[in-house]
Amino acid sequence: MKRRDVIKLGFAGAAGLYINPIFAKLNYLTKVDQPILFKPNWESLSKYKVPDWFRDAKFGMWAHWGPQCEPEAGDWYARGMYQEGSWQYKFHVKKYGHPSKFGFKDVINVWKADKWNPEELVNLYKDSGAKYFMAMANHHDNLDLYDSKYQPNWNTTKLGPKKDIIAGWEKAARKAGLPFAVSVHAAHAWSWFETSQRADKKGDLAGIPYDGNLTKEDGAGTWWEGLDPQELYAQNHPLSENSLNNGTIHSQWNWGNGVVKPSDAYIEKFYNRTIDLIDKYNPDLVYFDDTALPLWPISDAGLRIAAHLYNKSLGKNETVQTVVTGKILDEQQRKAMVWDIEKGQSNNIEPLPWQTDTCIGNWHYDRGVYNDKRYKSAKTVIHTLVDVVSKNGNLMLNIPVRGDGSIDELERKIVEEIGVWMKLNNKSIYGTRPWKIFGEGPQQESAAALTAQGFNEGKGKPYTFKDIRFAQKEDILYATVMAWPEDGKILIKSLGKESKYHPQKIKKIKLLSTGEKLKYKQHSDFLEVYFPNDQPKASYANVLEIMS
Structure with a gap:
């Protein structure tokens, strides 16, 4: 239109x-x-079509970075620090003091991000093969990492780094020529932060409330005098059912099973904050850490946001060029937006484009992962990427950022190694589409089913040279062998002369990373391909370029 x-x-x-x-x-x-064109309902949003830039990109990188990275103590720190007896609670008391005296608002205050260089990091990610970049705009801790009109006091231009984090990331991404994405998580602060209403049950400070119920009037003589902590914690409400059970929140994520319903004011504030984010920074993709859309089904706020984003794009383009992602989508919802799977993969070729999001460590920076060298290897990342692409998906990879805004040397080495493989083999990734089947081999037989929003990665057997993943582009078939063959040859059952998947006669096979032509024999039941004696770099995933 x-x-x-x-x-x-x-x-x-x-x-x-x-x-x-x-x-x-x-x-x-x-x-x-x-x-x-788009109205804020599922039927209208189902007219959406995923833009080609997203389908072609395949690989993005994410800075899941905010004030919870300052302690360098892992995921959901702002919730865990209020869980008496937990390791994060003990860490917090030792490092900062008791949460009745030094709460998460105070963690924000000491976060400075003094080594943050967004241009250097984005260029590193682009050089490693990323085709789009995503930055976290807010997390469940409810701090906006941008110049927020509707969260005017609790945002990073006023507190902590005193910088517009999203503006810095956006400028770097645009300069690098990468589509820019933002992730939005703050809809759940209402229930997620309920731990901040608690008090110790044991010890010298038993019964003294944590700082989650403080108000503006309590700030006299403090660093936060004049600020209202309730604008951050949003805890002026009763606790949800079974709130003292730390695991209950997972069953209440879809705003059911006893969670206290957010107020209309809270909902509209979240809506306005997100529209402000979209209009100021013009993201090409908005990732929501929600079942379907934020605050669905108790509110249409998420539907209104999606409709606004799509219509805004149509004001500039012939077709919608923006993307919205959400989790645990039904069939109609998968037409309206992109299905995101957290730390997991589909076990089939999906009819519509989808995305998996995962990280090489924890979502928020964790010093323990670094110390113990527990990062995912470049090999694991590439295997995930190849598998996801074969099933019509994209991979969004988080590289955890330290509180000061830098990444450590182990992470940097992994990112650079990913880049080595991508430079040699990216033709088999970018712009490809699924083949008739995604692959063959024993690994898929051991793959685990999705659990809730995902969480099935790493549960199957390791890949071997018997595992093959397919993708196609124009008249070329790419077959990626997920390890270097032990005896110098591999067999591909799906490419025999009598295969129902590939009846054409094969004319030429090359090893994509080196361009070397390979010898082969096409038998009735399988294709036999002979590998060279010398292994190329990053030979844990070896792409065969097959022409018929």
Whole structure:
């Protein structure tokens, strides 16, 4: 829909915008020059089509970075530090003091991000093969990492680093020529932060409340005088059912099973914050850490946000060029947005594009992972990427960022090694589409089913040279052998002369990383390919370029 089509909806005069009554029922007009196509309901959003840039990119990198990285003590720190007896609680008391005296708001205050160089990091990720970049705009800790009109006091331009983090990431991504994405997690602060309402049950400070119920009036004489902690913690409400059970939140994630319903003011504030984010920084992709969309099904706020993002894109393009991702989607919802699987992979070729998000360590930086050298290897990342691409998906990989804004030397080495493989083999990744089957071999037989929003990665057997993954581009078939063959040859059952998948005669096979032509024999039941004596770099995934 173009401007001339929009004008049919009404006209703009000196008195303002007149809306033709025929179109008034759309109830979703924003600007006269902004097309109106998507309405905030699932049926209307189901008209969406995933843009080609996302389908072609395949590989993105993510900075899941915020104030919870400052302690360098792992995921969900701002929740765990209020769980009496937990390792994060003990860590917090030792490093900062008791959470009744030094709460998460105080962690934000000491976070400085003094070594953050977004341009250097984004260029590193681009050089490693990433085709889009994502930055965290807020987490469940409810701090906005941008110049937030609707969270004016609790954002990083006013506190902590005193920098517009999202503006810095966006500028770096645009300069590098990468699509820019943001992740939004703050819808769940309402229930996620309920631990901050607690108090110790044991010890010298038993019964003294943590700082989650503090108000503006309590700040006299403190560093936060004049600020209202409730704008951050949002805890002026009763606890959800069974809130004292730390695991209950997982069964309440979809705003059910006893979770206290957020107030209308909380919902609209979240909506306004997210629209402000979209309008200020124009992200190409918005990732939501929610079942379906934020606050669904108790509110249509997420639907309104998605419709706004799509319509905003249509104001500039012939088709929607933006992406929204969400988790645990039903069939209709998967048409309306991109299905995201957390730390896991589909076990089939999906009919619509999807994404997996995972990290090489923990989501938030964890010094223990570094000390124990527990990062995922480049080999594991590449195997995941190849498998995901063969099933019509993208990989979004988080490289945990330290509190000071840097990444450590072990992470940097992994990123650089990923880049070695990608430079040699990226033709088999970018712009490809699934083949008739995603692959063959014993690994898939051991793959685990998805659990909730994902969490099935790493549960199957390791890949071997008997595991093959396929992708295609134009008239070329790519077959990736997931290890170097032990005896110098591999057999591909799906490519025999009598295969129902590939009846054409094979004319040439090359090892993509070196360009070397390989000898082969196409038998009735399988294709036999002979590998060279010398292994190329990063030979844990070896791409055969097959031409018929």
